[in-house]
Amino acid sequence: MSDKTTKFANLRQGHPAKECIQGASEILGIASQNILTNPDIEYSLFQYGFSRGPPEFTEELAKFLTSEYGDKVSSEDLLVTCGASQGLHLLATSLFTKDNPVFVEELSYYHGTQLFKQLNMKVIPVPLDKDGLVVTELDRLLTKERLQASHVVTDDSRPYWSLAYLIPTFHNPTGICYSADRCKELIAVARKHKILLVCDDVYNLLHYTDSQAPPQRLLAYDHVSDTDFCGSVVSNCTFTKIFGPGLRLGWIETSPPVMKLILNCFVLRSGGCVNQYTARIMAEALRLGLETANMRRLRTLLKRRMEHLHEALKKFLPENCEVYTYSKGGYFVWVMLPENLDAEVLRTNVLNGSDVDFLEGIRCSSDEKCRNAFRLSISVCQEDQIWPGVQRLCEAIKNMTK
Ligand SMILES: Cc1ncc(COP(=O)(O)O)c(C=O)c1O
Numbered sequence: 001m002s003d004k005t006t007k008f009a010n011l012r013q014g015h016p017a018k019e020c021i022q023g024a025s026e027i028l029g030i031a032s033q034n035i036l037t038n039p040d041i042e043y044s045l046f047q048y049g050f051s052r053g054p055p056e057f058t059e060e061l062a063k064f065l066t067s068e069y070g071d072k073v074s075s076e077d078l079l080v081t082c083g084a085s086q087g088l089h090l091l092a093t094s095l096f097t098k099d100n101p102v103f104v105e106e107l108s109y110y111h112g113t114q115l116f117k118q119l120n121m122k123v124i125p126v127p128l129d130k131d132g133l134v135v136t137e138l139d140r141l142l143t144k145e146r147l148q149a150s151h152v153v154t155d156d157s158r159p160y161w162s163l164a165y166l167i168p169t170f171h172n173p174t175g176i177c178y179s180a181d182r183c184k185e186l187i188a189v190a191r192k193h194k195i196l197l198v199c200d201d202v203y204n205l206l207h208y209t210d211s212q213a214p215p216q217r218l219l220a221y222d223h224v225s226d227t228d229f230c231g232s233v234v235s236n237c238t239f240t241k242i243f244g245p246g247l248r249l250g251w252i253e254t255s256p257p258v259m260k261l262i263l264n265c266f267v268l269r270s271g272g273c274v275n276q277y278t279a280r281i282m283a284e285a286l287r288l289g290l291e292t293a294n295m296r297r298l299r300t301l302l303k304r305r306m307e308h309l310h311e312a313l314k315k316f317l318p319e320n321c322e323v324y325t326y327s328k329g330g331y332f333v334w335v336m337l338p339e340n341l342d343a344e345v346l347r348t349n350v351l352n353g354s355d356v357d358f359l360e361g362i363r364c365s366s367d368e369k370c371r372n373a374f375r376l377s378i379s380v381c382q383e384d385q386i387w388p389g390v391q392r393l394c395e396a397i398k399n400m401t402k
Contacts, residue, residue: 009389011376012357014172014331020298020379021244027294031284041280049276051268052259053080053251057279060286061251068205068295070213071220073253079262080279083250084202084238088112088165090274091198091234091252092119094265096163099152101145103164103195105133107334107364109172112165112200125366130325132168132178135185142193157264160196168218170203170330173364173375177328183221190232196258201235203330205242205295208303214329219253231257239282241331242295249278302331305378305386309333312390318398324373331379334361336372341400343374350396356389 035041044054052058055075062075081087096102098120104113106125116123124141127134145162152161166186168178178186190197199218207214219235231254238250252262267274285291310326313333317323324334335358337343343360351357361373381389 007355007385007388009356009385009392010381011378011386011389011393012359013380014377015380016241016244017380017382019301021246023294023297024244024247027243027285027290028281030290031281031288034284034288035281045277045280048272051263051272052076052078053273054276054280054283056287057283060283064286064292065253067292068213069217069220071216077253077255077259079252079254079259080273080275081236081238081250081252082248082275083240083245084200084236085111085115086248086274087236087238087250087252088115088198088200090262090265090267091196091236092116092121092163094267095158095160095196095261096121097158099149100160101149101162103138103141103162104366105166105171106367107173107361107370108165108366109167109200110363112167113366116165123366126164128171128174128176130176132176132182133164133166133186135182135189138164138186139189139192142189142195146193154194157261159261160194162193163196163198164190165198165200166218167200167202169199169201169215170206170327170332172200172203172330173332173359173361174334175325175327175330175332177215178218180216180221183216183218186218187221187232191228191230194230195232197233199233199235201237202241204237206299206302206331207329208299208306209328219255222255224255229255231255234258242298243282243291247278247282249275249282301383302378305381305383306333308383308386309376309378309390312387313394316391316394318394318401320401321397331377333376333378335374335376337374337397338401339372341397342371344371346374346396346400350400351393356392356396358393 058075058078062073065073101122102116103124103126105128126138154161201217204214217235219233222233235253239247313323320338322336327333359375361370
């Protein structure tokens with residue numbers, strides 16, 4: 001490795017580092033050996049399968065999630081996907097058309113927002129604060145937009161005239177978690193306006209506090225026993241962050257009315273489960289407890305990195321800058337510069353590709369706002385590069401303000 005490579009602190013990308021993926025082959029090797037040498041499994045493994053996925057997988061996953069979330073997850077509420085990106089695409093294309101407007105958090109995951117733009121859906125940003133989406137503003141925008149979208153018809157197969165795309169837990173890019181009150185208010189507004197809340201719950205299981213469970217996912221607030229329950233939330237999840245992106249395996253968790261709508265889509269009706277083979281192997285890894293152990297190892301590794309990042313920012317960040325939240329999970333920390341500083345200028349003119357990198361705030365805004373902010377990621381950077389990387393970055397910020 002060259003000196004430049006070893007010195008380089010990549011705080012920009014959200015890819016897992018080599019150490020995060022280490023051991024994946026061994027886990028899948030053991031699980032595959034058990035499955036592929038069992039002649040009784042061969043037929044069901046390579047035959048068309050249930051659209052929601054192999055029962056062995058949905059049952060093992062339900063047990064795993066119930067234990068990790070500290071909240072009951074039913075296997076009937078789970079459906080296999082090829083990861084959160086495919087899950088989001090499936091939801092956007094099977095339940096909505098280009099006539100349906102989409103509400104997104106201002107700030108959000110760049111590729112998520114791009115999907116809706118590529119599908120020619122109208123994207124409406126809604127402000128975010130430290131407790132989550134500003135629900136009063138969403139309520140106001142929904143009322144306004146419904147009048148403009150009065151030509152949009154809904155029917156039994158497409159009952160929602162709109163959706164809100166959210167990342168409520170360890171948000172990308174800000175690292176915030178929605179408060180319990182905000183979650184309850186959101187559910188009430190979604191029911192009132194008959195929209196679907198689609199949550200990318202991809203970081204939930206990477207929590208770094210001493211508490212046994214992560215903050216409750218939004219879906220847990222959508223109680224089937226409520227008199228006005230209609231099924232307003234989808235939790236779109238993935239093994240990308242807790243195993244490895246190359247697996248291309250994820251799942252959707254949702255309530256029976258929404259599940260019924262999703263199962264009606266062409267891909268699932270025609271082809272059955274979208275990733276049956278991989279799901280069946282992962283079921284065995286879950287059954288053997290191998291993935292639970294892997295995830296715990298990952299949490300310990302990432303927790304240490306997050307602590308290094310927090311400590312380095314507390315030590316080196318100039319006083320005229322602000323850490324938006326000291327994230328307690330996930331990959332990201334959001335940093336705000338003084339109003340007049342541009343993170344793109346800092347990146348290209350001051351740092352000039354050297355030694356340290358971050359994601360400019362403008363990349364996370366659907367409105368090209370937040371020029372004076374940037375996202376730091378702990379996922380890909382070498383642990384011992386975080387401290388010197390933040391130091392160099394903060395020196396560059398100071399030089400810019402001189
Ligand atoms: C919010 C969010 N959604 C989706 C993804 C992509 O997930 P997957 O690899 O499962 O498609 C990411 C990855 O960075 C993400 O941050």
